[in-house]
Amino acid sequence: MPRFNPVTDIPDLTGRVAIVTGANSGLGYQTAQQLANHGATVYLTTRSEAKALDTIRRLEEANPGLKGEGRLHWLLLDLSSVAKAKKAAEEFLQREKRLDLLINNAGQLAGDFELTSEGLSTIMVANHVAPFVFATTLLPLLEATAKLPGTDVRIITVASIESSEPPPTTKFDSFDDFQNKCGSDSNVNGNTAKFARFRQAKLANVLFAKELQRRLDAAGVPILSISIHPGSVGTEGAKNLIRGFGVGFLWPLVSRIMLSPAQGAITQLFAATSPEVRREADKYKGQYLVPYGTVGQPSAVARREGLSGQLWELTERAVAEIVQKGSV
Template identity: 70%
Template structure:
């Protein structure tokens, strides 16, 4: 049984502002529901206004008390382009004077290789570079919030145990690493192995980002907690689409029976984002990689490689700056 029950263990979040990406379904939807149920004003992000309004309607159906409460707000965020992520973050900054909880939950799952018009692998852009820009643009507001009386500011990055499958040759010292096909020359770039290798590559970047962010926050004396996590193996709509696209549809009913539900999958990120234990034992949790249901896990050897988090940060910062200045790289 989970040691953290979101329904009973999330503290009162009245007066807090939270932002959760990727909320149309799955664990993002469940995360927004619990944060709002406990009093937070929650911005949910989807890729269109129509999806956002539909998500809010469904949340209000689950809990009618949320209707007209002002606790559900929305923001359009399309992570395939870095410029979109920057614009969305700047729009949020126009609307709010504080941000207590940021949960980078949205993810582009294993898919065919494609370069964005900005010159990046679409999976790596959506899962790492755009969230990096989104987060760092919001960071000054979160730093200001952390100075307020009684503040408890946290940045949660949803990674995956799939990061263990990242190639041992992984490095981050060239722009080419951000559009790497993650397969051997001549291999099928859209084969199952390559698709999952690209996803693993991006999820590894999530863990490295969270770790380096914490290091930089600590160095600056900012009491924000940065945590990455694996939410568990979950029966989400996105997971079903991937399995069926790979020809495994016949196995989905069995997988659906053994995988976690979305509500169970949301527990670890809700623990990381709200648990009083995490703040009380900050040195135990900050910069760490959590696994269900809120335990400190051991990431892969590559994720623990000395210097790799900083290499990724420096390269991402450089690539993002060039895209924002020139439109592509």
């Protein structure tokens, strides 16, 4: 099959409404750009108004046809807490009557261990718990949109190849799993522990998409939920990560063998817009896709019977406790 080309292969998206989280740079920017260029109304989520307005300016400079169209909007979304993620989703619900595409693109790369004020690890909150809250708060609108004639509603979650090697002890049956240091106190910020936490959080992305699809199917809702690995992409985040490990001098060499952000966005754009994905829904829904739009094999842990359901239920319990008490 020829590689999906977003410029020529994305169908007309006029009338459809999309949210792209983390849209100010990298994969998010490229995704928002292609959706807008093909007619969608796109909400760009960023952590500040200044970043959002700058992103809109750059998109309009790249495609002057977007100016004055009123199809580029911004939404403040801070994935550092459950409360902030819920607030952003509720604001969107006040502003729009439909939602066709949700691209869960924003996340956090491997870093030092820290707990949020709500009592969960920052990397698990940014990559899974807050996006879970954002998506599930929007789910009633997504479901309502899916009932309209001629719609094609999809939820795409950006995971990572790192999800394929999570800690084998991962179980997602207590809040400890959302506070996991993945190492001893003395080595909590060593590279091994940092990447173990990241892998566990990205595993949660794959499990979330899988379980969401199971629940949608059980309810008879024709929404597609898909997780993807974009490839090894030379984003600013990747550059900062390499610098953080003290080997920034290798970036010029490493970046040559990585995908560009435009190439990295191909798989999520394929999952979000390709008519083939809807035509062959049974092949793609609930799956984990790898470049470029191929159904991949998630890790043995991700395939463990019942684990996706355990994660969903644990996340719901954590969110309920945070909403009620402010922390777990």
